[in-house]
Amino acid sequence: MRFNALIPELGVRDLAQSLEFYVGLIGFSVAYDRPEEGFAFLELGAAQLMLDAIGTGRTIGDEESALGGGINFQLEVRDFDGIVARLAKAEWPLVLGPEERRYRTPNGERGQRQLWVRDPDGYLLRPFQPI
Numbered sequence: 001m002r003f004n005a006l007i008p009e010l011g012v013r014d015l016a017q018s019l020e021f022y023v024g025l026i027g028f029s030v031a032y033d034r035p036e037e038g039f040a041f042l043e044l045g046a047a048q049l050m051l052d053a054i055g056t057g058r059t060i061g062d063e064e065s066a067l068g069g070g071i072n073f074q075l076e077v078r079d080f081d082g083i084v085a086r087l088a089k090a091e092w093p094l095v096l097g098p099e100e101r102r103y104r105t106p107n108g109e110r111g112q113r114q115l116w117v118r119d120p121d122g123y124l125l126r127p128f129q130p131i
Contacts (some may be wrong), residue, residue, distance in 0.1 A: 009050035010123055011067060015040065017120045018051050025086045026127065027079060034072065080113050080129035087088055093107065099114025100131065106112060 012018040017037050022028045028042040030048065038053025077083060084098050097115030104110075114128035 004046070004048045006050045007050055008073065009052055009122065010119075011054045012051050012119075012121050013054055013067070014120065015051060015053040015056075021092075021119050022049065024050070025090055025092060026075075026083055026125065027077065027086075045076065045078065049073075068118065070123065072116075072124040072126055074128060077127045077129055080127060081126050082114065087115075092117065128131045 010018075019030070019040060022042055023030060028044040028045065028047075031041045031043045031048075033040040034057070036057075038056030040051045042049045042051065080098075087094065095116035095118060098113060099115070100113050102109045102111045111131040112126065112128040113131055114126055115126060116126050118124055
């Protein structure tokens with residue numbers, strides 16, 4: 001298994017609920033987990049993400065901390081329409097989108113289809129597919 005140089009680890013209140021969101025709705029898979037520690041390592045394409053249940057195992061922080069504030073994770077996906085459909089079926093509220101946007105980069109404009117959605121702990125996720 002290859003590990004990325006930077007892998008976010010999110011403190012979550014309810015691991016099962018977070019897994020329902022990230023695996024069931026967004027499409028990540030569990031690469032491995034340590035249920036006794038409230039931990040799961042997830043992958044989707046080249047993206048990697050760790051979930052750590054607050055109060056179980058080696059958690060840094062506490063349940064009283066505001067989770068998700070100010071951070072947004074852009075996630076390149078292959079099946080944007082599938083994510084849109086699963087979120088709609090689950091009646092999961094979207095923050096914004098789906099939409100098509102163009103962004104200026106050093107290599108010219110880049111177009112993408114995207115949406116903004118909050119996970120159960122308030123972390124902002126922006127799945128996108130290049131166009």
